Amino acid sequence: MGITLDKISKSYGKIKALSNISFNVKPGELFGLIGPDGAGKTTLFRILTTLLIPDEGVATVAGYDLVKDYKNIRNNVGYMPGKFSLYQDLTIEENLHFFATIFGTTVEENYQIIKDIYVQIEPFKHRRAGKLSGGMKQKLALSCALIHKPKVLFLDEPTTGVDPVSRKEFWEMLKRLQQTGITILVSTPYMDEAALCDRIALIQHGKILEIDSPKMIVKHYPKPLYNVKAHNMYLLINSLNHYEHKHSVYPFGEFIHYTDSRKDFNPDDLKNYLEHENLFHVEIETTTPTIEDTFMELAK
Amino acid sequence: MKRFVGFIKKEFYHIFRDRRSLFILFGMPVAQILLFGFAITNEINNVDIAVLDQAKDATSKEIINKIAASKHFSIIDIIEQESSIEAIFKKGKVKAVLQFDNNFGSNLIKYQQTTVQILIDATDPNMANTINNYITAILKNYQSDINDNVTLNYQIIPKSRMVYNAELKSVYMFVPGVMTVILMLVSAMMTSISITREKEQGTMEILLVSPLKPFQVIIGKVFPYIFLSVINALVIVLLSIFIFNVPVNGSFILLGFESVLFIITSLALGILISTISATQQTAMMISLMGLMLPTILLSGFIFPISSMPLPLQVISNIIPAKWFIIIVKGIMLKGVGIGFILKETLILVVMTMVFIGISVKKYKIRLE
Known part of the structure; x- marks a missing residue:
């Protein structure tokens, strides 16, 4: 009842959107597709929801073949496209009832599944969808995608353009949904959300860079990572970038994440160099890599 | 079935919540029929003309009086010399000048014939023609008056009778045309826009990833417009009956059936347009340029x-509106039954089937 992909490729003219994508999503898993804009996430979603046919490769969704059994897939998946795709001139309630009806069910029958999410927007159920806030739109879209009790749920960048509080709530909802046994494939450009998935696939330029659990992925980070801090951020980045032994330099909050190209790197050497470059209050300490660090390293 | 009903319900929500479209939908037929009926007309009334009477004799005076008495002309200026004719035309004050020369009356007596010069501003050729015909008719009338007691040896007297529209009312011609244009516009443009709107909003993506079958989506989309178009057709027919006294000589029910057939033809065209356009803008442009213009210009409306030149005559055959106008004129004005418009009806049926066939073939069950 999960998802399997075997060597899926897709091109738009000369542009290769996806090349040789293979992975499995286990039944009941919350699987994240992590990558920047233009990585091929939406194309992959459209292929898995039978909206596009891959040029090469085979895939199954909920046990059905992508091309041959596309009608069965359409009966069994819920899909929330990246762009808000509900009827703006219909109210919350009308949208929900409409999607329940076209899937041959009723809101009452499956209310239990969406209750958790729907109660939050129910007070506004007579408001038109076009007049909702980003967070409310997203909750409505999720309710509509869930109302027919799908076996597999596809969420294409559900939290893009949503405020941090709503984002956090949304992921809590996903976690609770997962408890009901539903398989969820979700894509996001936010690395912090990746940590909440069971497993993630890092994707860039239509290629999978790495697939593993968020914990294991950061363990694959090949080098010791250092937090570097000084009185002047701008000067610090410049100096680090000019340092002959640097391997990578990325700003990360109030720190710079730094790796060195030498095996026998001594942080004191770097400190000396930086102080020589007129930087004060230089602090260097080791830190644990995040998914973002891993992504940047793999994407290098 | 329940899915289908749910879908149609949604379509009606869309239509009734879009106030502007709704206004166009029902306001336009009324506005158009009133415009065509009242404002746009081929008859002429109270055309301003000038007279240059150099003869000033009994005959010329009599003719001038006759013209002044007709409701078609009003003489607003009497000019004295030939040189001011050009000036008065340039000012645009009059549409025609009637010029009697010095010997007008005396020639008539001397030679039994004389000439009168009619100068007409032909910047609007249709109007110039009509003015010419009207003045000629008045002159002929006068001629037969003065020849009353003379019998010519050989005469051919044309006796024309205008059938089906004895008073030559132009509204008789416009009603079938306007009805055709409105039905075409509402059906084809509105459906193509409403289908492409789903594509543009991204809702088509969700509809595709649902168990709804393509034909259910399409039928669900067009069904409300069949309903609305029938109401429109009814409004147009009622307006023409009660305001312009256009008769419906044939069967009302037959007219209804033929209208529904034409509505379905137009809807099929609308679906076809929506399958080839990605945005509402494109759909609207194609509907307007590709359907409205041929419907107005090449249908015989x-x-x-x-x-028309032969190539255009050939092209006009593939325009559904041409056949529908023949049908409507037949039923409303001539009062014919189905037997006389069978050919036209069959042509519309075949066209509809071809359009639907192509659209079903072109309808995408996926995004590409």
């Missing part, structure tokens, strides 16, 4: 097909 305004310009008679028989006087």
